[in-house]
Amino acid sequence: MPLLRIDVVKVRTSFELATLLQAVHDAMVEAFEVPHRDRYQVLTEHEPSHLILQDTGLGFERSDGRILIQATSRPRTTEMKQRFYALVVQYLGKRCGARPQDIDVSFVENTDADWSFGFGRAQFLTGEL
Template sequence: MPFTRIALRAGKPVQYRKALTDSIQRALVATFNVPKDDIFMLISEHDAANFVYDNQYLNVQRTDDLVMIQLTVSNTRTLEQKKALYQRLVDELHESPGLRREDVLISLVEVVKENWSFGNGIAHYAL
């Protein structure tokens, strides 16, 4: 049920982008109990003029390797699960594709379950 948007600077090879999506999916499966085949992700690449960030906000030293990850999820996770996801995500992304932990920005967007339709005009999670 997560819908993931990944934004990064243009120019990374396809293997790098694949490592991003694989790492994010592993973290979601491990911490949010997402089924392995529940994967919906978009990657957008941006030139320098269209990839704007502060390289030291909150005393985190970021580089141009910054990856911004926005996850739209159902509002069913606990604070502990969210913290576990953040940690697992940076660990997975550090392992492969080798991102610095400081270069991972994560944003969760929580929606109620009836706000999902996976096709055919059906509200799949509506009670």
């Protein structure tokens, strides 16, 4: 946890996708100080016309290398989120050649009662986590 949903255009090889997923995971572990095995990622590939990410009027163009990351998480501080944004851009740029303007990140926050990691229990509430 967090649960990371990552949407990309179908332009990358399997190796490139694995590298991308690892880079995003490493940024999350460092920014949020969570265990390395706290890894929940869903990657979805789209045709270019099925992943629309415009610039919200900021004046830049995105390429077919665009990446949308949606993190569903317990509340995090503003500083942690900003660190995550910066690390994601840094790691994806360095490891995957991703352009900073192609990376879009969004957070959805929830509470401890909103998570069950199996066995029909809410482990954050039961004290297991």
